[in-house]
Amino acid sequence: MTSTAQGRAKLLLWVSPAFISSNYILAKAASGEIAPHLMALIRWSVALCLMGAFSWRQLGQLMRLPAREYLHVLVLGGLGMWICGAFVYEAAFSTSSTNIALIYAVTPVAIAAVNSGASGGTVLPRHWVGMLLALFGVLFVISKGHLGNLSATRLVVGDVWVVVAATAWVAYTLLTQRWPSALDTSTRLCAVTCAGVLILLPCTVIEALHAGQVLLTRRGLLLAAVAGVIPGFVAYKSYAFLIQKLGPAQAGLVMYLSPVYAAAIAWVLLGEAPSWFHFAGAAMILPSIYLVTSQNTRSTEAGR
Structure with a gap:
């Protein structure tokens, strides 16, 4: 990877969480x-x-794919668009956006651990320090500066939905890199999204039949459209680029910054000013990004 592409990817690592975290607010709204x-x-x-x-x-390339890759596309669509999409919105009925952020914040550690174990690679001590520091910063923000508050958090049905969605996010991130593809990043994401839409179609019909009605207001339609542009198109395009350029472990770090960005978005849109614990948490989270994304000089040179 060229230094220019790597620099662009690391810059995007700081921007993408804003796109992803907007989904938490949209889900609750x-x-x-x-x-x-x-x-x-x-x-x-x-x-x-x-x-x-x-x-x-480039969509003509889809007609020349091996059968195995069609299965890969279908699985990724189910994980990334169906489970990571609808399940989070289902969770918003009974849990808070804070709980959603808390559960999703664990995914970078899971991604790094699974990726390291599966590849036989070594996670450097500074990488673990960075991930743990970031996780501690996230917990500090969510607990409003009092980590003892976390013990009072009760598991509700919505939290279970989020746990499943977060698990699917880990799988989606790892499989996106581990399954080779004949498609370029943009075309593959388009194909995966198409598969996700195909899976969501019958699920939406079943949902409407089960409820006996179609729940949809003008505001809901607008929010869904916004979700398609920002945490949909923009966020997943950015995330796919990060996985390709930085790998799943480093790309997964966007989930650490999401709670901090969500607080900033809530400040701008809802008038909720950040408190001291937001700044304290950010002071722990931001340096951790450098610790985990920094590479060993020798390994970098060897990889060129």
Whole structure:
């Protein structure tokens, strides 16, 4: 990877969490305005249209893929767009955005651990220090500066939905890199999103039949469209680029910054000013990004 591409990827590592964290706020705002699977379907349909506008010239490659890659695309679509999409919106009915952020904050550690074990690689001590420091910073923010508050958190049905979604996010991140593809990054993401939409279609119908109605308001439709543009198209395009350029362990770090960014977004949109613990948590989280993304000089040279 060229130094320019690496620099662009590391810069994007700081920006992507803003796109991803917006989904937590949208999920909570859309609760009661639109059915979870319907929101996910609209979100990814909008994102698919945007992706297709950039990748339609390369879509002919899909006709020449081996059968195994079609299965890979389908699995990734189920993990990334169905489970990571609809399940989070389902969770928002009974849990808080804080709980969602807390559970998702564990995913970078899981990604790094699984990736290291599966590849037989070595995670350097400074990488572990960085990940633990970042996790501690996230917990500090979520507990409002009092870590003892975390013990009072009760597991509700919504938290279970988020645990499943977070597990799917780990799998999606690792498999995206581990499964080789004949497609370029943009075209592959477009194909995966299309698979996700196809999976969401029957799920949305079943959801409506089970509820006996289609839950959808104008506000819900608007929120779903926004979700398609920002935490859908923009966030996943950025994340796919990060996985390709930095690897799954480093790309997964965007989940650490998401709670901090979510607080900033809430400040701008909802008028909720950050407190001292937000700044203290950020002071722990931000340096950790450098610790984990910094590479050993010798290993970097050897890889060129």
